[in-house]
Amino acid sequence: MGSGLLSLRIGQDALTATGRLGLALYGADVAAADGQTAAVRMPLLPDGGGIATAWLGEGPVVSGRHGQLHYCHNADYLFGCVSLREQDFTPSADTSALQQASELIYILLFEVLTKTGFPCLLRCWNYLPSINHDDGGLERYRQFNIGRQDAFIAAGQAWLDGAPSACALGTAEGELLLYFLAGHVAPVPIENPRQTSAYRYPQQYGPRSPTFSRASVLRAPAQTVLFISGTAAIVGHASMHPGDVLAQTRETLANIEALLESSAEALGKRLRLPDLCLKVFMRHPGDLPVVMDVLAAHGADPARSFYLQADVCRAELLVEIEAFGF
Ligand code: 3EB
Structure with missing residues (x-):
């Protein structure tokens, strides 16, 4: 165990590549042909359409289902995907439908890790509709954080040091969606010296902290992989340069540079920005030229x-x- 290569394929041949563990489609109108495909409905810039990303491994794969969660694994890695409709939950006095759905989605994840024997969570991709909307007195991202942390605690999982690398982004509409990678070897969690660890954010950012590490390094016998979590213009725990997309993009890259530095030892090499596959999210499509210029520079x-x-x-x-x- 732990010798197969894990790789990421982006673009048309992601759809036909062999050894596929899981597929994620990104675009405003993408749809999942089966439960094992994550369809992330976000406009692709600049021209619309969609793009496919596939996580690939080696050797025979086994796929299965646990409730609404679909998974596929080879000997070394497991890809899982689950989406839930908030309408299927009944809010109570102290838990919103989104909080309940967020907790359940992670309960299902941890049950699958136990059932399949892939105990180490490597990377989580979280997507929730209207992430900044405040319904019932608490922003939806903060509701999500309560449900997620409750599930980590209930599963006896590390949610401080050792939390997986992750991202959490907002979609315009749709279901709560999670896809993830797990394995047999615990990744090395990496923090950013420029940033407060997200699991130690003060209460002003919500009653419960997010459960993710800034990055993680997977050290398998055959390769090393660096996962850099969603990174923004946060220094310490404060958001920097409000309203200034140019400065925010530069600050974000400074944070990524800091992560490349702090991951070098675990990785056994110092990666540089041009070595990375990047997924770049922006709130306003009109900011694309500025963001692209900074990245090109x-x-x-x-x-x-x-x-x-x-x-x-x-x-x-x-x-x-x-x-x-x-
Ligand atoms: C931040 O640094 C920005 O909740 O899983 C980045 C990566 C962010 C992951 C998550 C949130 C998450 O706080 C937001």
Whole structure:
């Protein structure tokens, strides 16, 4: 165990590549042909359409289902995907439908990790509609954080040091969606010296902290993989440069540079921005030229990057970037 290669394929051949563990489609109108495909409904910039990303492994795969969660694994890695309709939950005096759905989605995830014997969560991708909307006195991202943290605690999972790398982005509409990767080898969690760890954010950002690490390094015998979580213009725990997308993009890249530095030891090499696959989210599509200019100036590889319109989890943040390095 732990010897198969994990890789990411972006673009048309993601749809036909062999050894596929899971597929995520991004675009305003994408639809999932089966339960094992995550359809993330966010406009692709600049021209619309959609883009496919596939996580690939080696060797025979086994797929299965646990309630609404679909999964597929080879000997080394498991990909899981689940979406839930908030309308199927009944809010109570102290829990919103979204909080309940968020808790259940992570309960299902941890049950699958136990059932399949892949105990180590590597990376989580969270998508929720209207993430900044305040319904019933608490912003929806903060409701999500309560449900997610409750599920981590109930499962006896680390939600401080050792929490997985993650992102959480807002879609215009649709279901609560989670897809994730798990394995047999615990990744090395990486924090950013420029930022307060998200699991130690003070209460002003919500009653419960988010449960993610700034990055994580997977050290398998055959390869190392760097997962950089969704990264924004946060320094300490404060959002920087409100209203200034240029400065926010530069600050975000400074945070990514800091993560490349702090991950170098675990990774055994110092990756640079041009080495990374980037997924870039911006709140306003009109900011695309500015964001692309900053990325080009820093040497980001356009062949391995794509841009989406999405809401970022604090209303004042205009841009967020996540990355993978191999
Ligand atoms: C931040 O740094 C920006 O809730 O899983 C980034 C990555 C963010 C992951 C999550 C949120 C999450 O706080 C937001």
